Every structure is written in C-alpha cells, then in structure tokens.
Amino acid sequence: MYELxxxxxxxxxxxxxxxxxxxxxxxxxxxxxxxxxxPAEEAKEVLEVPGKLxxxxxxxxxxxxxxxxxxxxxxxxxxxxxxGVTTALDAGSAGSQTFPGFRRYIIDVCATxxxxxxxxxxxxxxxxxxxxxxxxxxxxIRYLHTGAAIQxxxxxxxxxxxxxxxxxSYLARDGQNERQALKLAREAADAVQLPLMIHTPDSxxxxxxxxxxMKEGDILTHCFHGRRAGILDERGKVRGAVRKAIERGVxxxxxxxxxxxxxxxxxxxxxxxxxxxxxxxxxxxxxxxGPVFDLATTVSKFLLLGVPLDEALKRxxxxxxxxxxxxxxxxxxxxxxxxxVAVFELAEGEFSFVDTAGEERxxxxxLIPVHVIRGGKIYRKGN
Numbered sequence: 001m002y003e004l005x006x007x008x009x010x011x012x013x014x015x016x017x018x019x020x021x022x023x024x025x026x027x028x029x030x031x032x033x034x035x036x037x038x039p040a041e042e043a044k045e046v047l048e049v050p051g052k053l054x055x056x057x058x059x060x061x062x063x064x065x066x067x068x069x070x071x072x073x074x075x076x077x078x079x080x081x082x083x084g085v086t087t088a089l090d091a092g093s094a095g096s097q098t099f100p101g102f103r104r105y106i107i108d109v110c111a112t113x114x115x116x117x118x119x120x121x122x123x124x125x126x127x128x129x130x131x132x133x134x135x136x137x138x139x140x141i142r143y144l145h146t147g148a149a150i151q152x153x154x155x156x157x158x159x160x161x162x163x164x165x166x167x168x169s170y171l172a173r174d175g176q177n178e179r180q181a182l183k184l185a186r187e188a189a190d191a192v193q194l195p196l197m198i199h200t201p202d203s204x205x206x207x208x209x210x211x212x213x214m215k216e217g218d219i220l221t222h223c224f225h226g227r228r229a230g231i232l233d234e235r236g237k238v239r240g241a242v243r244k245a246i247e248r249g250v251x252x253x254x255x256x257x258x259x260x261x262x263x264x265x266x267x268x269x270x271x272x273x274x275x276x277x278x279x280x281x282x283x284x285x286x287x288x289x290g291p292v293f294d295l296a297t298t299v300s301k302f303l304l305l306g307v308p309l310d311e312a313l314k315r316x317x318x319x320x321x322x323x324x325x326x327x328x329x330x331x332x333x334x335x336x337x338x339x340x341v342a343v344f345e346l347a348e349g350e351f352s353f354v355d356t357a358g359e360e361r362x363x364x365x366x367l368i369p370v371h372v373i374r375g376g377k378i379y380r381k382g383n
Contacts, residue, residue, distance in 0.1 A: 001027075001042060001043065001044060002025040002026060002027045002032055002033070002038075002042055002043040002044070003026055003027050003028075003043065003044050003045065003376055004025070004026040004027075004043060004044070004045050004046075004047065004339075004373065004376060004377070004378065005023060005024070005025050005026070005038060005040065005042070005043035005045070005046045005047070006023060006024040006025075006026075006047050006049050006054055006341065006343070006373075007023045007038070007040065007046055007047070007048050007049065007050075008021065008023070008048060008049055008050035008051075009021070009022075009023075009024070009049035009050065009051075009052045009053065009054035009343065010051075010052070010053050010054060011024060011034065011054045011055075011333065012053055012054070012055050012309065012310060012313060013055065013056055013317070013332055013333045013334070014310050014311075014313050014314035014317055014318050015056070015314075015317060015318045015321070015327075015331060015332035015333075015334065016332060016333070016334055018034075018333070019310060021036065022034050022035060022036055022054075023035060023036065023037060023038040024054060024333060024341060025038055025042070025043060026339040026341070026373065026376040027339075027376065028339075028376065029338070029339050029375040029376040029377075030335075030336055030337065030338060030339050030376065031333050031334065031335050031336065031337045031338075031339055031341075032335065033335060034333060034335065045378075047343075047371060047378065049343050049370075049371070051345075052343050052344065052345060052370055052371075053343070053344040053345070053346045053367070054333075054341060054342075054343050055084075055313055055317065055333075055341070055342050055343075055344065056317045056330070056331050056332050056333050056337075056340060056341065056342070057084065057085070057086025057087060057330065057331075057338075057340030057341055057342050057372065057373070057374065058084050058085045058086065058087075058295055058296070058299075058316045058317065058342055059085070059086075059087045059088070059089075059316055059317060059320035059321060059324070059330060059331050060080060060085045060087070060088045060089065060280050060281055060283065060295045060316070060320075061089050061091075061219070061221075061253055061255075061278045061280040061320045061323065061324075062089065062091045062197075062221055062253060062254075062255045062280035062281065062282045062283075063076070063079070063080060063085075063088045063089065063090055063091065063280075063281060063282070063283045063284070064090060064091065064093045064125065064282070064283065064284035064285075065079065065080070065088065065090050065093065065106060065110075065114070065283075066090065066093035066094055066098070066102050066106060066124070066125070067106070068105075069093075069094075069098060069101060069102070069126060070093040070094070070098075070124060070125045070126055071125075071126070071127070071128060071130060071131045071285065072093060072125055072128070072130075072284035072285050072286070073093060073284070073285065074283060074284060074285055074288050076088065076106060076110045076112050076114060077110055077111050077112055077379075078381075079283055079288060079294070080112045080114075080283070080295075081110075081111055081112040081372060081374060081379050082369070082372065082379065082381065083294035083295060083296055083369045083372075084294075084295070084296055084342035084343075084344065084367075084369040084372050085112065085294075085295050085342075086112065086113055086330070086338075086340035086341075086342070086372065086373075086374045087112070087113040087114075087115070087320075087324075087326075087330050087331075087340070088112055088113070088114050088115070089114075089115050089116065089117065089161065089280075089320075089324070090102075090114065090115070090116040090117065091117050091164050091197060091199075091221065091255070091282070092116075092117050092118065092119035092124065092125060092164030092165075092166065092197070093116075093119070093124055093125045094116065094118065094119060094124040094125075095118065095119040095120070095121045095122040095123050095124035095137070095143070095149070096118065096122045096145065096148035096149050096151070096152040097122040097123055097124075097148070098122075098123060098124045098126065099116070099118060099124070099152050099156065099160075102116065102124075103156060103159065107159055111374060111379060112374070113330070113338075113340070113374070114159070115159050115160070115161045115324070116159055116160050116161070117160070117161065117162045117163060117164035117197050118149055118152055118153055118160050118162075118163055118164065118188075119137060119163075119164050119165070119166075120144055120146075120149055120163055120164070120165045120181060120184055120185040120188060121137035121138055121143045121144060121165075121181075122143045122144075122145055122148055122149075123137055123143055124137065125137055125166075128171070129170050129171065130286060136166075136168070136170060136171025136172055136173075137166065137171060138165075138166070138171050138172035138173070138177045138178065138181045139171070139172065139173050139177070141177050141180060144177070144180065144181055144184045145184075146184050146187050146188045146191065149163065149188040150188055150191050150192055153188075153192045153194065154192065157192075160194075161194060161195070161324060162189065162194040162195040162196060162197055162219075163185050163188050163189040163192075163194060163195075163196050163197070164185075164196075164197045164198075164199070165181050165182060165185035165196070165197075165198055165199070166199040167181065167182060167198060167199060167200050167203040167205060167210065167229070168199065168200075168201055168202045168203055169202055169203060169204040170202065172204075174204075175203070175204030175205070178203060178204055178205050179205060179209075182198070182205070182210065182213055183213075185198075186213050189218075195217045195218050195219060195323075196214065196215075196218045196219070197218070197219040197220075197221055197253070198210060198214065198218070198219070198220055198221065199221055199222055199255070200220065200222060200225070200229040200230070201222050201225040201227045201228070201229065201230075201259065201260055202227050202228050202229065203228065203229040204229075205229065206229070207229045207230065207231065207239060207241065207242070208239065208241040210229070211241045211242065211244075211245045211250065212241070214245055214250045215248075215249070215250070216248055216249030216250070217249060217250075217251070217323070218250050218251070219250075219251045219252075219253050219278075219323070220245070220250055220251070220252055220253065221253040221254075221255035221260075221280070221282070222253075222254075222255040222257065222260035222261075222282070223252040223253060223254060223255070223269075223276055224254060224260070224261050224262060224265040224266040224269060224276070225259070225260040225261065225262070225265065225356075226262040226264065226265035226357070227259075230265065231252075231265075231269060231274065232265060232268060232269065236268050237272070238269055238272045238274050242274070243274075246274075251277040251278065251319075251323055252274070252275075252276045252277050252278075253276060253277065253278045253279075253280050254276050254278065254279045254280050254282075254298065255280050255281075255282040256280070256281050256282050256287070256291075256292050256298050256301075256356070257281075257282035257284070257287060257292065257356065258282075258284070258286045258287040258291070258292070258356060259356045260282060260356060261298075261301075261355055261356050262355045262356060262357045262359065263301075263305070263355045263357075263359050263361055264357070264359070266302075266305060267305060270305065270307075275307075275311075276315060277315065277319050277323070278315050278316070278319050278320045278323060279295075279298055279299055279302060279312065279315040279316050280295070280298070280316075280320075281294065281295045281298045283295070290354065291353075291354045291355060291356060294369070295316060296344065296366075296367040296368065296369055297353070297366070297367075299312050299313070299315075299316055299367055300351070300353065300363060300365065300366045300367050301353050301355075301363070302315075303363060303365045303366075303367075304353055304361055304362075304363030304364075304365075309346075309365075317331035317332065318331055318332070338375065339373060339374075339375050339376030339377075340373065340374055340375065341371075341372070341373040342369065342371075342372050342373075343369075343370045343371035343372070343373075344367045344368060344369055344370055345367075345368040345370050346365060346366075346367060346368075347365065347366045347367075347368050348364060348365060349364065349366075350362050350363075350364060351363045351364070351365075351366045
C-alpha cells in the first residue's frame with residue numbers, strides 16, 4: 001500500500017518531459033508510481049490536488065541559512081521547505097572555523113535537504129558591509145587558508161559540495177585581497193575536485209580575469225546583476241569571455257538577492273541568447289520580505305520575462321540536480337527518486353514584481369506554494 005497519494009493534479013516534470021494530469025504515489029520516502037487515476041483505496045493518505053501544478057521539489061542553488069551566526073541567515077525550513085524548496089545549497093555562509101556549528105545546529109537538524117559550499121574565508125559570512133562593524137570576510141588575508149578549507153571539506157564530503165568566494169572590492173580591503181582570494185579558492189576547489197562558485201558584483205577584477213580561472217562545472221552566480229564586473233559590456237553586449245566560459249561548461253546562476261538581479265540585464269542578456277543554467281533566490285535576511293520573498297517568486301519573474309513554464313522549472317529541478325551530481329535522485333518525479341514533491345497554484349491575474357534596482361513590472365502568472373512533500377511526508381510546520 002502507498003503511504004501518500006496525490007490525486008488529480010497537473011504533473012509537470014521537465015526531467016521526464018511530462019506535462020499531463022497524473023496521480024503521484026509515494027512509498028518508503030520515494031516516488032513509487034505515476035499513472036492516471038490510481039485508486040484512492042491503495043493509499044493510506046490521499047491529498048486531492050485538482051487544478052494544481054504538481055512538480056518535483058524545487059532545488060535552490062543559492063541560499064543563506066546560518067541563522068543566528070551569519071547576519072545574512074534566515075531559518076531554513078520556513079524560508080525554503082515551506083515554500084516548495086525541498087533541497088537547498090547554502091552558498092558560503094560558513095567557513096572552516098564556523099562550519100562545525102553550521103552542520104551541528106542547522107544542517108543535521110533541519111527538515112530541508114541542505115548542502116553547503118564552504119567559504120574560502122575561515123570565518124565565512126559572519127560579518128559584511130551590512131553588519132556592525134562593516135567588515136568583509138576577505139579583509140584579512142590570514143583568514144584565507146586553503147589547508148583549513150580542504151580539511152573541513154574532507155571531513156564533511158557528504159554535505160559540502162564545493163567552494164565559495166565573494167569577489168567584491170568592499171569585502172576585500174578595497175579590492176587588494178581579491179586576486180589572492182580567487183587564487184586560493186581555486187586551489188582549494190581543485191584539491192578536493194569540487195566546483196567553485198564565484199560572486200562578482202562590484203569586483204575590482206575584470207570579469208575576463210575571473211572567468212579565466214573558472215572550469216567546467218564551476219558556477220558564476222549573480223549572473224544578471226548589472227553592476228561592475230557584470231556579463232554585459234559598456235555597450236550592453238554579452239562579453240565574449242562569457243560565451244567562451246559557457247562553451248567550456250561554466251554554469252550561470254541567477255542568485256537574485258537584494259542587489260543582484262535586474263529585469264533590464266536579464267532581458268538584454270536573454271535577447272542575445274544567454275540563459276541561466278539555474279534560477280536561484282540568494283534568500284537571506286535582507287530580501288526575504290522583498291524583493292525575493294522565495295524561490296517560487298523568483299521563478300515567476302522569469303515567467304514574466306517570457307520564459308516558458310517548463311523551461312523555468314527545468315532551472316530549479318533538472319539543471320540543479322545535474323549540477324549537484326544528483327540526477328535521478330532529486331529534481332524529478334521519476335519512479336525510485338526521492339519522494340520530494342511541490343504543489344503550486346499557478347495563479348492568473350496581475351501581479352507586481354520588483355527587481356533589485358527598484359523597477360516594477362506586472363506579470364500575469366505567479367507560482368504560489370500550496371503543499372510540499374519531503375521524503376514522502378507532507379511538511380507541516382513543526383514536523
């Protein structure tokens with residue numbers, strides 16, 4: 001007997017090319033069966049979802065959820081799982097000195113399936129320009145220790161999936177430490193043979209120099225930020241180095257955040273054939289109440305920009321699962337995959353969306369989370 005049965009929904013699974021009315025049966029924490037009209041009596045619990053959109057649990061490739069330690073941190077389950085994100089990747093909130101606490105008090109106890117990128121700075125994102133005092137994690141070069149980073153990763157390979165470096169001049173002693181930070185982050189990622197995620201808004205380094213250090217599987221986050229060291233040149237053309245990086249396998253990630261996504265940059269880049277591989281929220285304390293709110297809202301902004309629903313969902317299911325080397329396990333409703341399911345209302349109407357430059361645009365579709373299932377169980381606050 002199935003433990004849970006979702007009946008009557010529109011199943012959209014880009015990984016399988018599915019977009020049709022199907023029932024979804026879950027058992028043993030896995031997807032057990034997809035078929036039309038599975039009898040209700042075959043399940044212990046039935047969730048009726050007619051008229052709703054049923055998708056694989058979403059994957060957010062960029063969040064900050066070290067609540068209580070990093071000033072960016074938000075509570076992971078209310079911010080992610082409750083909003084349809086069953087798997088999340090914390091993008092460098094913790095470094096080698098703070099990661100043990102991040103694992104013990106957040107990763108190991110939350111209901112969200114949570115992984116992490118290790119910050120090349122030993123202190124991680126404990127401070128920053130928004131904190132008091134305003135001190136970037138790259139201000140002190142002694143904190144950038146590859147040996148400590150490598151050891152921490154080796155001790156936590158089950159949950160640390162890569163290395164993160166934030167290249168912004170105001171985080172690195174007016175840019176003085178940026179090039180060395182990039183070099184050390186590259187060395188650490190190579191030593192453990194894991195991807196490197198790089199943040200570039202307002203870096204003092206030319207983007208061409210940064211991209212030259214990136215390899216297949218590495219991630220350029222905040223790809224549509226529209227500031228210095230962005231993917232567009234002064235004429236609004238996509239830089240040749242960006243196209244070459246994509247050709248050799250560098251991934252573009254949205255990382256919306258509070259200052260890293262503008263409609264204008266996204267529209268201009270996409271008109272030139274540049275699409276992000278993954279859509280992520282960069283959810284944190286300074287944007288959870290707007291303009292980000294959650295990953296579903298970020299995806300809805302791409303619907304506004306004309307990206308088809310299946311293509312937008314592919315960038316929060318299929319593509320991130322591949323980037324995390326978890327294809328077939330997450331980001332799909334294929335039989336045998338993890339029993340992670342998100343149920344949305346695809347609302348029609350007029351909805352206001354705002355980017356990080358303050359520009360408002362009106363969209364006519366919005367994904368609104370209704371139910372979320374993690375490991376075959378319906379998530380309810382307090383689970």
